[in-house]
Amino acid sequence: MQIGGGRIPVYAPVLGDEELENVVAAVRSGWVSSLGTFIPEFEREFATFCDVREAVAVSNGTAALHLALLALGVGPGDEVLVPSLTFIATANAVRYCGATPIFVDADRATWCIDPAALDALVTPRTKAVIPVHLYGHPCDMDPILDVARRRGIAVVEDAAEAHGAEYRGRRVGAFGAIGCFSFYGNKIMTTGEGGMCVTDDPLLAERLRLLRDHGMDPKRHYWHDIVGYNYRMTNLQAAIGVAQVKKLPGFLEKKRRLGAWYAELLAPLAAAGRIVMQPEAPWAKSVFWMCSVLLAEARVSRDEVRARLHDRGVDTRPFFHPVHLLPPYERRERLAVAEDLGGRGLNLPSGLGLDRSHIERVAKALTEALDP
Template sequence: MIPLCIPEMGGNEWKYVKECIDTNWVSSVGSYVNLFEDRFSEYLKCEKAVVTMNGTAAIQLALVTLGIGNGDEVIVPSMTFISPVNAIKYVGAVPVFCDIRKDTFVMDENKIEELITEKTKAIMPVHIYGHPVYMDKVMELAKKYNLYVIEDATEALGSEYKGQMLGTIGHIGCFSFNGNKLITTGAGGMLVTNNNEYGERAKYLSTQTKTILENKAFYHEEVGYNFRMPNLLAAFGVAQLEQVEKYLKIKRENAEYYNEILKDVKGITLPVEMPWAKNCFWLYSILVEEDYPISRDELIKKLIDNKIEARPFFYPVHDMPPYKECRKGNMDITNEVASKGINLPSSVSLTKEQIEEVCKVIKGE
């Protein structure tokens, strides 16, 4: 089977993890925790990074840090993995679904304003599959209506918007190091910000708001969370981050090779990269249009029959039982793209021959 997206481990992972085991620093305090946060903020050129146990926790932490809670509305796309929507729910806030653009698959910046009400507290752009949302418009609306912007950049590590790393444009950005992400720690996440106050507060909240008194007793001023990542995983993360540029280069080359072979296939829409964007091409994704000889689901079946793992786009969250009653805009593009999209194999270890094999099936050769 050619897998959809598996981790790549060719660097110092074992060396750093072994060092944690050898020195007994395996738990939530240790030099790799600090090092991972420092290296990550350096890489993104932002002020502060706070490591978490997964990307969902990072998003929840972002919401809590900004004081978003009961009854507050957060505008979010429906074409996303469910995680950011669930995180909104965890804090008692209410998701409001915004439609997406057909070209980039991400939140349509021109359909946000009509959803803003008195209750709106934040906009949560999700840079799905690696392409950025048009952030100028998002930030302009945030300023106009006094809203927070939390970027879900979990799928977009290394992507850029007008030369700035995604995740660092809004008030807070969130990343995931789940096994299928560009870099992995097995499970993990990171909250980033250019506002030191938010960064400090996020760290405090994520570590059970623990304050150590003079007599060494633990004292907690408010309700906190145990969202910490153990040193063992942070060590793994440091080793992965050392290879991020190499991974990004390979992902881009692979996307360009897919584009070259598939460019003239009738009925297949290829992914775009807007002139103001740098797409990390986390998952290379196509749309199967009506004039393609078979349906999207038939093509996925054909790929799987040929031992190629392919996946349909995310099912729209607004159409799932927990969120059916939520307020939303017109969801026509979301529904269309969700019914036409396929993620193709995108691992860093994917070979040119494997890309050719995938394309052969799509071209019906």
């Protein structure tokens, strides 16, 4: 990635010779679609990374969520609890099943789904809950798993943004019945487009594989007992994935270093009450997918701050709009914390190719931008 003295993007993938060599090998092999050796290799490596028995590679993270819900039997008339503060794909996957997303407020301590709000939202129709490990910070899983066990609902983790994040020493993705990951180009590791379902349950893995491939009986060509999907990953994507997953431990170290640099260099702004730093709960190891802050003052609007940062060569993103406010899902309810965070949050440059001098530039630019 060329950054130098130029613009600092919010994110850019880091790809090297290993990815290139694997893609060349895949092309030379002729296996460019969804057969070929890189797919099972990528699944094995990713399962090992997550410390789970099974991994099922799919075409993207949204497909992973959709298949996970289908594999768990979510269908029309069911309800699924999802945080409102998330990327819309989490809710869309519920809707694809004909089910209804029930939006849950955020927890100020983690910016993730508020576990304390769940119990009251469970109804006889509730089939599942999807905790989203937002911006790389793990959800508080114990109380979520406790509600799920007591109320008999499934847990599907949306770990699209949190490869390698740890909750009480264990990597996310392995807590629920199924964990879902995205390998989109701005994720901690990428395959261009791509996704993965992980699970400890071989029967669920079998179901996911069936649904991924048009529901075709693996032992009988062109025999389909169910309507499935074409959600397969290609061998070309998996070739990149195999190279990336080997680099993941190094990527995660770099992400934590970025988080620490921001914490240090933005501390004066936080101490002056002008921003609120990204939380990291005592039980959490965040992977800081998006290093983020909340703007704490109304003197300069977020749009204005973003424009001033842009003028100084620093790209940013606003937080996701809470999904319960978006047109396809518009609800009357107020989810005060999600709305507050969604209105004030700012994603800062977080790419793996950044070094300390870039973060210093961002911190200086943000300090200037916050001056009224």
